[in-house]
Amino acid sequence: MSPVVEASESLLEPGRLEPKPVCVLSGDEWFLKAHVLARLRRAALGEVDQEFATTRFDGPDVAFDEVLAELSTLPMFGGGRRLVVIDEADDFVQTYRPELEQYVTRPEEYGLLVLEVKSFPATIRLYRAVATSGLVIRCVALSRGQLRRWLRAWAAQEHNIDLGAPAADLLVEMVGQELGLLDQELRKLALDAGPQGRIGVEQIERAVGTWRAKTAWAVLDAALAGDVPKAFVELDRLLLAGENPTGVLAQMAASLRRLAAAARIVLDGHSQGRRVELASALAQAGVPQYWLAKAQAQLRKLGRERAVKLYRWLLEADMAMKGASSLPPRLILERLLLRLAGPRPRRSPPT
Numbered sequence: 001m002s003p004v005v006e007a008s009e010s011l012l013e014p015g016r017l018e019p020k021p022v023c024v025l026s027g028d029e030w031f032l033k034a035h036v037l038a039r040l041r042r043a044a045l046g047e048v049d050q051e052f053a054t055t056r057f058d059g060p061d062v063a064f065d066e067v068l069a070e071l072s073t074l075p076m077f078g079g080g081r082r083l084v085v086i087d088e089a090d091d092f093v094q095t096y097r098p099e100l101e102q103y104v105t106r107p108e109e110y111g112l113l114v115l116e117v118k119s120f121p122a123t124i125r126l127y128r129a130v131a132t133s134g135l136v137i138r139c140v141a142l143s144r145g146q147l148r149r150w151l152r153a154w155a156a157q158e159h160n161i162d163l164g165a166p167a168a169d170l171l172v173e174m175v176g177q178e179l180g181l182l183d184q185e186l187r188k189l190a191l192d193a194g195p196q197g198r199i200g201v202e203q204i205e206r207a208v209g210t211w212r213a214k215t216a217w218a219v220l221d222a223a224l225a226g227d228v229p230k231a232f233v234e235l236d237r238l239l240l241a242g243e244n245p246t247g248v249l250a251q252m253a254a255s256l257r258r259l260a261a262a263a264r265i266v267l268d269g270h271s272q273g274r275r276v277e278l279a280s281a282l283a284q285a286g287v288p289q290y291w292l293a294k295a296q297a298q299l300r301k302l303g304r305e306r307a308v309k310l311y312r313w314l315l316e317a318d319m320a321m322k323g324a325s326s327l328p329p330r331l332i333l334e335r336l337l338l339r340l341a342g343p344r345p346r347r348s349p350p351t
Helices: 030-045 064-071 090-095 097-105 125-133 144-159 165-175 179-190 201-213 217-224 228-240 245-271 278-284 289-307 310-324 329-341
Strands: 004-006 022-026 054-058 082-087 111-117 135-138
Touching (some): 054 064, 064 097, 144 179, 228 245, 245 278, 278 289
């Protein structure tokens, strides 16, 4: 297998992703990253006790020595292997590039290091080292043409659906190119498939239109406003109405990723000595014009410290939904909503 692979292609070939001592997930397509990481975990650790053999660090907050110590510690479970994941590792890679270059040449025998980065230039020495003895997995957005082909193959492989080309085009037109949302639609469409699993334009028009009318915006708006009780009530209504928790997460994620992207644009500008207006950053992140004012208020309430953690929170929730946690799906959603709402304000002592 080539040491540099496309995530979208490797996910269509079960068993193709063979864990290497050092793996780099590069790009900004979080659905692909989540599924690739899940495949790597399953291949390296098996189906049980993955939590005991997995450690995750925030790239900006961890030192290389801590990572190395964790990689060299044998877990009690997980087949004797240790998986260490560094989220948002761009700065970590930049700071500890010499140490990482040396580690790639002599990795821990039972350790598996996964670096999640936005960018991993092929011109740096570390890239060449990982491409030689490790694994570089490109998790990038698909073009409209690539998406139709990939979506049909993914529907057949993961959901046993025979999705026609016109139906695939209509699904993308109605839902957009967010892979998480498209996957959730396919899950629901599988219940409406015919004897041979065929899905045509008629099913798309009927099922997708109905589902799209039931959004998780009320849940998200309440959480971002800090109103946890209201967020929980709205969540309860959605779940009682039959909405799948994974679908609720996918709907919220589409909006939260735009907020996270806007926060990153602002911070990148600041690091380069440029002042980026919040409205401009949100527009660049794909926030519709009619939602700009509300999105600005939500991002300001989140604050920089929590806004930069949105990507990690979403990735953790997505992985937990896919079996990385023993928590029930509802509690996974509630934990995310609590994080979005932030700490409760302290009450002033009575006078």
